Amino acid sequence: MKQIYLDNAATTPMSPKVIDVITKEMKDDFGNASSTYELGRKARHVIDQARSKIAAAINAKDNEIIFTSGGSESNNTAILGTAHSRQNEGKRIITTKIEHPSVLNPMKKLEQEGFDVIYLDVDEHGHIALNDLKKALTPETILVSIMAVNNEVGTINPLKEIGAIVAQSNAYFHVDAVQGLGNIDLDVKEMKIDLLSTSAHKINGPKFLGFLYENNQIKLPPLVYGGEQETKRRAGTENVPGIAGFGEAVTEITAIDKNDLQNKYQKLQKIILDKLTAEKIAYQINGGVGENVSHHVLNLRLNGVSTTVLQANLDLAGFAVSGGSACTAGSLEPSHVLIACFGKDSPRISESIRISFGRYNTETEVEEFAEQLSKIVKKVQQREN
Numbered sequence: 568m569k570q571i572y573l574d575n576a577a578t579t580p581m582s583p584k585v586i587d588v589i590t591k592e593m594k595d596d597f598g599n600a601s602s603t604y605e606l607g608r609k610a611r612h613v614i615d616q617a618r619s620k621i622a623a624a625i626n627a628k629d630n631e632i633i634f635t636s637g638g639s640e641s642n643n644t645a646i647l648g649t650a651h652s653r654q655n656e657g658k659r660i661i662t663t664k665i666e667h668p669s670v671l672n673p674m675k676k677l678e679q680e681g682f683d684v685i686y687l688d689v690d691e692h693g694h695i696a697l698n699d700l701k702k703a704l705t706p707e708t709i710l711v712s713i714m715a716v717n718n719e720v721g722t723i724n725p726l727k728e729i730g731a732i733v734a735q736s737n738a739y740f741h742v743d744a745v746q747g748l749g750n751i752d753l754d755v756k757e758m759k760i761d762l763l764s765t766s767a768h769k770i771n772g773p774k775f776l777g778f779l780y781e782n783n784q785i786k787l788p789p790l791v792y793g794g795e796q797e798t799k800r801r802a803g804t805e806n807v808p809g810i811a812g813f814g815e816a817v818t819e820i821t822a823i824d825k826n827d828l829q830n831k832y833q834k835l836q837k838i839i840l841d842k843l844t845a846e847k848i849a850y851q852i853n854g855g856v857g858e859n860v861s862h863h864v865l866n867l868r869l870n871g872v873s874t875t876v877l878q879a880n881l882d883l884a885g886f887a888v889s890g891g892s893a894c895t896a897g898s899l900e901p902s903h904v905l906i907a908c909f910g911k912d913s914p915r916i917s918e919s920i921r922i923s924f925g926r927y928n929t930e931t932e933v934e935e936f937a938e939q940l941s942k943i944v945k946k947v948q949q950r951e952n
Contacts, residue, residue: 571932574887575769575925576718576746576864582771582819585812589773592808600805601796610807617814621778624821625763626754633779633800634810638745639669640790641764641779642712644801645741646673648787649710649762650682656737657707663687663695664907665717670743671903674712683707691908692855693722700732708738715747719904719921720854721864723751730759739785745769745777749820750828750861755780762787767809771926772816776809823926832862832924835933839865839922842937848944853905853919865922866905868915869940872947877920880943886936889921 572580596613598606615629622629635641650660662674664686674684685703687695695713704711711733716723726742733740741762747753749770755763763780767773781787781800793802836856843850853866869877874890881888890902901916909915924933 568885570885570887571936572887573922573924573928573933573936574889575928576921576923577889578768578774579771579925580927581768581773581812582816584819585772585815588815589808589812592811596807596811598807600807601794610805613807613811614805617810617817620814620821621817624753624817625748625780626756627780628783630798631780631783633781633797634805634813635777635779635801636775637768637777638667638743638764638766641766641777642667642669642741642743643673644779644787644790645762645764645781646670646710646712647677647790649739649741650677650680652788653709653739654682657705657709659683659685659705659708660710660712661685661687661700661703661708661738662712663689663714665689665693665719665722665904666712666714667718667743667745670712670714689722689907692860693717693720693904693908694859695724697725697728697732700729704732704736704738706737708736710741711736711738712741712743714743714745715753716744716750716861717854717864717904718746719864719902720866720908721746721861722854723747723859723861725859726753726758726760734759746861746864748817750825750863752825755782761785767813767816770816770820772813773809776806776813778813820926828926829862831926835924835928835930836862836865838930838933839867839937839940842934842941843867843944846941846945848941848948851915853908853915863924865924866919867922868919869944870914870918872944873917874919876947877943880947881920881940884939884943886939889923890919 596609598610600610600614618632619629622632678684687699689695713724730740739761742760743764745766748765761782766777789800791802849870851868905916
């Protein structure tokens with residue numbers, strides 16, 4: 568059976584060119600980048616080239632890029648590193664209620680350690696009120712951590728405006744850009760971002776690899792101790808083939824105009840919404856499809872149809888979508904993002920699916936999906952009635 572993949576917010580298929588680069592490096596440059604002989608120097612050169620490509624993509628300096636195992640490690644390093652190194656300056660941290668678990672769970676740990684964590688509310692579209700942020704900032708605030716793009720409803724946060732507000736305080740500004748890199752333009756200098764986390768597998772690169780941007784004026788303690796790799800900021804022998812592939816993935820996605828990409832995704836969204844409307848199927852959009860939303864994510868409530876039933880039927884029909892964050896897919900807990908947007912008693916919590924597009928998805932695939940989605944929803948609704 569043909570499989571159509573529409574869960575790109577969870578992970579993306581690796582680019583063919585990235586696969587070629589990784590394969591070549593596995594064969595040709597297998598040396599340890601810390602070794603001083605030729606094979607080691609070749610491996611180091613590969614890492615340096617990739618680091619330079621990645622730094623340029625976000626307007627950073629090469630030595631501000633730290634390679635990590637992915638977004639979760641980058642987020643933990645930024646949050647725990649800031650908290651533990653700056654706790655003598657203050658113990659207040661500000662974040663939002665709709666962050667990824669790799670941000671929220673370190674925050675919970677810090678609360679247990681006595682830190683004062685403020686969780687900003689969001690509206691039905693997943694946006695914070697900038698006035699709430701201003702009110703929450705105090706001289707004791709040492710960190711503000713706000714994601715670039717929400718992984719469940721696609722909300723784009725106004726990073727430039729937030730950065731300007733945080734820059735007036737004593738706090739560092741950390742951005743989880745795992746869903747942002749590749750979908751929106753990022754400029755750490757213009758946006759006054761101090762720390763930024765990413766993950767390679769969200770941009771058609773390899774899994775278990777990411778980077779943390781750390782402004783040169785900041786010196787956080789490492790999360791992983793050991794050798795002196797990454798200029799003593801992250802121990803562990805570097806994944807040279809993966810890093811080379813990451814550099815290629817960033818090069819490819821940087822070359823694509825983000826407005827063109829968003830326009831493509833908006834057309835794919837429209838195919839699905841037009842079909843549901845034409846079939847007179849009751850639905851609601853979680854997070855919206857207008858401005859300040861990344862159109863690679865479409866979160867829909869199909870009225871009266873449970874998430875688990877709809878997911879199972881779509882899976883059987885050969886379509887991969889999710890009920891929310893892949894990192895909580897095995898949990899019975901409802902989506903914390905939808906709860907923050909709509910309240911814990913909203914029927915949207917148990918009747919919504921997340922469809923997420925990637926640059927390899929086609930209109931034909933999405934038309935097939937829209938057709939099958941309509942059939943399944945009608946069948947389930949008739950059975951329920």
